[in-house]
Amino acid sequence: DTAVSQTPKYLVTQMGNDKSIKCEQNLGHDTMYWYKQDSKKFLKIMFSYNNKELIINETVPNRFSPKSPDKAHLNLHINSLELGDSAVYFCASSRALYNEQFFGPGTRLTVL
Amino acid sequence: ILNVEQSPQSLHVQEGDSTNFTCSFPSSNFYALHWYRWETAKSPEALFVMTLNGDEKKKGRISATLNTKEGYSYLYIKGSQPEDSATYLCAFWAGSYQLTFGKGTKLSVIP
Numbered sequence: 764d765t766a767v768s769q770t771p772k773y774l775v776t777q778m779g780n781d782k783s784i785k786c787e788q789n790l791g792h793d794t795m796y797w798y799k800q801d802s803k804k805f806l807k808i809m810f811s812y813n814n815k816e817l818i819i820n821e822t823v824p825n826r827f828s829p830k831s832p833d834k835a836h837l838n839l840h841i842n843s844l845e846l847g848d849s850a851v852y853f854c855a856s857s858r859a860l861y862n863e864q865f866f867g868p869g870t871r872l873t874v875l
Numbered sequence: 876i877l878n879v880e881q882s883p884q885s886l887h888v889q890e891g892d893s894t895n896f897t898c899s900f901p902s903s904n905f906y907a908l909h910w911y912r913w914e915t916a917k918s919p920e921a922l923f924v925m926t927l928n929g930d931e932k933k934k935g936r937i938s939a940t941l942n943t944k945e946g947y948s949y950l951y952i953k954g955s956q957p958e959d960s961a962t963y964l965c966a967f968w969a970g971s972y973q974l975t976f977g978k979g980t981k982l983s984v985i986p
Contacts, residue, residue: 804979805978805979806964808974808975811972811974819973853918861906861926864919865921866918867918868918
């Protein structure tokens with residue numbers, strides 16, 4: 764059983780499109796995160812939800828919006844995709860804030 | 876943006892050698908320091924969560940220490956093996972839900 768899963772694994776799309784990446788965790792964790800691995804392979808946090816409440820909202824374009832329908836899911840919606848959005852996006856979860864995080868396999872987004 | 880620095884950026888060691896690297900972070904407003912191991916084509920995996928000044932944690936041949944007053948943590952690997960080859964990330968939690976990852980130390984162990 765995969766603890767933190769993301770779909771799709773690969774996403775290729777045209778500039779200007781709207782797309783979503785889904786994340787689910789079956790660990791019973793209260794906190795979930797979205798990260799972007801940039802072109803230099805560095806991990807940067809984008810958002811975090813704790814008990815379905817948005818608690819970390821870094822400076823990302825408002826074209827990116829997280830949605831948490833329940834504690835086990837945190838989806839990432841991206842509107843009007845741009846070339847610079849191409850990256851690997853990782854989802855993660857932790858039992859609570861400040862606890863060790865469990866990462867999903869990543870979604871490689873390519874914007875053409 | 877919090878300044879979290881890792882050094883060295885990369886290093887190569889011979890199998891059997893011991894090695895260590897550093898994570899530096901702001902000494903104020905400390906909440907927690909995490910270490911992660913990130914193998915190529917995989918996802919980061921947690922090694923240690925450290926919260927108290929003077930903490931020392933150990934997992935097999937890997938250990939870590941924490942000095943929150945001076946703002947650094949060391950990760951040690953004893954008797955490096957080829958399977959230790961990975962990028963080692965530290966992540967600094969400050970109060971008010973601020974989380975910053977370092978850029979990592981890429982370790983290559985030569986058989």
